[in-house]
Amino acid sequence: MTAAPEQIDVLDEAREQVLERGVGLTEAQVLKVLELPEERIPDLLALAHEVRERWCGPEVEVEGIVSLKTGGCPEDCHFCSQSGQFPSPVRSAWLDIPGLVRAARQTRDTGATEFCIVAAVRGPDKRLLSQVRDGIKAIREDGNDIQIACSLGMLTQEQVDELVAMGVHRYNHNLETARSHFPNVVTTHSWEERWDTLRMIRDAGMEVCCGGIIGMGETLAQRAEFAVQLAELEPDEVPLNFLIPNPGTPYENYPVVEGAEALRTVGAFRLALPRTILRFAGGRELTFGDLGAKQGMLGGINAIIVGNYLTNLGRPAQQDLDMLEELSMPIKALSQTL
C-alpha cells in the first residue's frame, strides 16, 4: 500500500517563508490561502498578525480623509457613486478652504498622523491644484503639522513635481482590482495608465499608497493575482476596501462581501505584503460590523481610516480609538513618521 503524498500546508509554508524570511507569498500560495476552509481562518489570522508584528511592529497608523471635490467625475468606475455616468444620488460639491482646515483639525485631534485630501476627478486641473495648494497652506497656518496625502487621480510629471513642492508626502492611487479584471470595472482608462502614475509618484520620492476594492465580481484567482500585482509595485501602503453596493451604480445589487471571506482576504494580503502598511478602508462597517473590525486588527491590519469616508460614513473615530486601546495597540506618533 502506498501512502498518499503528504500535502504541504500553505500556512506552514507561510510561517517559514513570510514570517521567518519576510518573503511574500506567490500568487499560487495566496490562492491556496483564499481557499482555506473556514475552520482554518483563526490560524491564518494568528499567523498574519505575527507577520505584521514581526515586519511592521506594533504601531497602528491612523488616518482621516476628506472629499475636496465630490461627484461629477467623467470616469466610469462601476463601483463609484461619484461617477457622473451613472444615475447615482450623489451630487457635485466642493469643500471650501475653511471646511478643509476644519476637517484636518478634526483628524489631527484624533491622534491621526495622516490626512488625505481626495477629489473625484480623472486627473487634477489648474483650479483643483491651486485649491489643494491653498488648502495645505491654510492647514499649516492653522498650526496643524499632520502629514498630508492626496488622491487626485492620474497625474502628469509636472503635476507630480508640483505636489512634491507643496509638501505632499504620500499619494493614493488605487489599482482597484487585478489587471485581468480591470477592464470589466473601468472602461474610460486602463490599468496601465494608473500604473504609470504610480511609477511617477515613486520616482519623485513620494510614498505610494495603492490598494483596491474586494467584492467586484473578481474570482478568488483574480484576488490572488491582485495581491501579487500590488506586491510587485512595493507600495508603502495598501488600503483594503470592501464593496459598498451604491445605488445607481452598475454594482448596486452586488452582495456585500461576507465576513469570513473578508477576513481570509485580509490574512492573505498580509501574507503577500509582509512589510506594507495594510489599511482598513471603506466597507468594513457593512462587511464586518464591530466584531470583525477587531478580528481584522488581530489578523494583519496595521492602519485604519477613522471617522467618515468620502461619501459614506464610518464609525465615530472614538469607537476605533477605544478599540485600539482595548487591543493595547499603540497609535503611530507623528515623530515616528518624520
Next chain:
Amino acid sequence: MIALVYCSFCGKEEADGDHAVCRQRLSVIDPPRYCPACARRMVVQVTPDGWTARCSRHGETASAR
C-alpha cells in the same frame, strides 16, 4: 416642522414600499441623499466627523455629531 414624507436614502415615498434596507444603510454608512420633505437630491458634504445636506428648497440639515 417639515413633514418626513420621503425616504432620504432612496427618495421614494415613506408610505410606499419597504424601506428597511434604506434605514439600515442610513443607520450605518449613509448620509441622507434625498430631501425628506420634497425628495429633491441634496448637495451632501461628508467630513471626518459629520455631514451637511442642502436642499435647494428646504435648506441645510447637519449631522448631530
